[in-house]
Amino acid sequence: MGIKVSNDKRNVNRGGRKEMTLIVLIKYRQGYVLASDTRVMWGLTRKKDGQSKVIKINDEVALAAAGLIGAIDDVKKDFLSSYSNVKASFDEMVGTLSNLVFTWWNNNKMKFEGEETRGPDFAIASPDISRVIFGNGYSEEVRDYHCEGSGSNYGEFILQNAYLPDMERERAKELAVYTIVETSKIDPTVGGEVSMILCDKEMGLVSIPKREIETISSQFPRNIFAVKTESQKAEQIVVLRDEVNNLFESKFHFRLFAQQERVILELHKSCRNEEEFSLLVSSLAALVDNMDTDGLRKLTSESDKNKKSIGLLDELLQSKGGSKTITDRFRKIRILRSAHYPIHPTESEFIQLVLELEGKYPPDWSLLWNHSLDLYIGALQELKEWIVTLGSSHSVHKSQ
16 A cells, blocks of 8 residues: 555646535434535536545445645545455544545645645544544544535535434435535535435445435525524523422422423424425424313313313413413414315415415425414413412412
C-alpha cells in the first residue's frame, strides 16, 4: 500500500479540476444515513451527473467522499485493496483511511500552495458508529449530523434547524434527501440524483432505490422545519397533560387524562398530505375523548349518560368559573377529525373551520396539522391555568 505524488493534471489546474460536491451523514435511532448528490464538477461550469459517491465496503461499513476526484480515487483504491471482503474492526479501518488521506495530502500539498484546497474528505459509517476523516487525515466521531463538500455550509444550516435527536429512520431519510435537494437549488455544484445507504442496526446495510428517493422528494412538507416544530409541540403536550393530571389529582383526586403513550408517539410524525392529516388528527382527537368520565361524572353529579368527556368537562368548568374556550378548542379538534379521508366537498362544518384556521381551502395540510396541535396545546394551557387559580375554598375534597 502506498500513495504516490499525483501526476493527474486534473488535480493541478484550477479550471480543469474534478471535484465531488456534497455528502450528508445523519444519525437516527436505529443507525446512520449516508447520502450524497451525484454531480462532479470541472472548474466552475462543466458538470457531469450520475457519479456515485456512496459505496458499501462490506456488509457492515459504507463510505462516501467529497473533494478532488483524483485524490478520492487514489485513496479509495488503496483502501479498498486492503478491506474489500476482509474482516476488520471499524477503528482499524478508520485508522487506515486517516493515514491514507494524510499521506496523499503530505505528498501533494505543494501543488496547492496558496490555494484553499486540501485532500479528500471521507465519511465512514457502520450501524453503531460513524466518523468523518478530513483532508488532513484528522478524524472525529459524528454524534448527530455532518456535511462535507462545496455545499456543506448550506447543508449544515438546514440540518441545524431541522435535525431531531433520536429521530426515526423514515424521518432521517427524508431529511437527508431534503438537505441535498435544497442545497442544489443554492449551490450549482450540487445536483443530479441522490444516492443513499442506510447503516441500520435492524436492517443492516441497505441501498435505497431511486424510486423510493423520488417518492421522498415528491412528498416533502412545504416547510420541513415545521416538522421540528411539530415534534417540539408533541413534547409540550406530554408535559402539559402531565401537569394537568397532577393538578387534577391534587384538587379533585383523579387524573383527568388517560395514559396514551402510543397515541402521543404518533404526534411526532410529519404531515405531508390529506391522508396523513386524517390519521394524525384522529390520534389527537383520541386524546380529547379519553378522559376519566367516571371521575367527572362523580364530581359534577351528572346522571345523563349521553354526556361524555367534553360535555362533562364543560359542566365542571361552568360550575367553577372556567372558560368555555377550553372545551370549544376540544370540539374543534373533533370537527377536524369528523371528516374522513378523502374529504368530500359537502363536509361544510369541516371546511368552515379550515377557512377559520387557515383562510383558504384546500389547506396546506402540514400547516393545518400545526393549527390542530395549537388548539390542543391552547386548551391544555387554559385548563392548567384554571386549576391553578381555583381558590382553596373551591377545592373539592374526596367524598368519604
